[in-house]
Amino acid sequence: MEPGFWHDKWDAKHLGFHLGEVNALLIKYWPELALGRDSSGCDINVFVPLCGKSLDMCYLAEQGHNVLGCELSQKAVEQFFSENNLPHQIEPSDPINKFTTEQVTILQGDLFTLAPEQFTEINAFYDRAALIAWPESMRLAYVDKISALIPPKSVGLLITLDYPQEALKGPPFAVSNDWVMANMSATFEIDLLSCDDALMDNQRFVNKDVPWLTESVYKLVRKGQGARTLRS
Numbered sequence: 001m002e003p004g005f006w007h008d009k010w011d012a013k014h015l016g017f018h019l020g021e022v023n024a025l026l027i028k029y030w031p032e033l034a035l036g037r038d039s040s041g042c043d044i045n046v047f048v049p050l051c052g053k054s055l056d057m058c059y060l061a062e063q064g065h066n067v068l069g070c071e072l073s074q075k076a077v078e079q080f081f082s083e084n085n086l087p088h089q090i091e092p093s094d095p096i097n098k099f100t101t102e103q104v105t106i107l108q109g110d111l112f113t114l115a116p117e118q119f120t121e122i123n124a125f126y127d128r129a130a131l132i133a134w135p136e137s138m139r140l141a142y143v144d145k146i147s148a149l150i151p152p153k154s155v156g157l158l159i160t161l162d163y164p165q166e167a168l169k170g171p172p173f174a175v176s177n178d179w180v181m182a183n184m185s186a187t188f189e190i191d192l193l194s195c196d197d198a199l200m201d202n203q204r205f206v207n208k209d210v211p212w213l214t215e216s217v218y219k220l221v222r223k224g225q226g227a228r229t230l231r232s
């Protein structure tokens with residue numbers, strides 16, 4: 001969606017996507033990535049694109065990781081730090097403002113203005129409600145951008161929803177397993193960890209008579225080549 005759409009959501013406090021707790025699938029599947037500090041003592045630095053004010057960043061920090069979020073809305077970022085009582089520093093800059101606390105840094109601005117040079121330390125990533133936030137017409141541009149930012153060998157979790165798109169206007173948009181495999185396997189090794197019925201947990205979908213809804217969790221590993229040369 002265009003930036004104005006999301007600024008309006010944050011202004012109007014229409015935040016149906018925001019969970020008041022850590023995502024249960026993150027808690028269940030993150031340990032499967034086995035991303036402890038490695039034997040060389042290397043830190044795990046997790047990129048969280050389109051992070052909102054997600055408490056999942058707190059969970060990742062509690063695992064001992066460093067977190068690098070990116071979020072368009074300044075309101076979202078300010079609320080993340082204030083609601084979690086996190087003292088922080090702000091480095092204002094154009095086009096990206098940097099908000100930092102001990103283990104969490106959020107780059108506030110448009111993801112598409114970020115450069116790979118800012119991501120050289122990243123070795124893990126987490127995408128919940130980010131890929132599925134884009135309509136199909138913008139989704140490939142997002143995949144290309146995160147593929148360009150995430151260094152080779154980085155390991156991450158991707159959580160998607162799928163449902164008959166004609167039954168509901170997104171976001172979230174339906175992303176099928178076929179779409180993920182067809183459009184992300186050039187840049188990521190993809191392992192489907194789970195795909196479960198999620199209709200009863202999503203009242204909005206029930207209210208709109210959406211006939212079925214599944215939620216999938218993928219383990220992704222960034223392959224060794226740059227996305228821009230793979231899909232030019």
Ligand SMILES: C[S@@+](CC[C@H](N)C(=O)[O-])C[C@H]1O[C@@H](n2cnc3c(N)ncnc32)[C@H](O)[C@@H]1O
Nearest residue numbers: 006017018050051052054071072110111128129
């Ligand atoms: C559906 S929400 C998901 C937030 C978070 N991942 C979560 O699980 O709560 C999508 C978020 O992406 C942000 N966003 C949208 N477009 C963006 C862009 N171009 N760059 C950075 N953030 C963006 C929105 O402001 C919104 O907070």
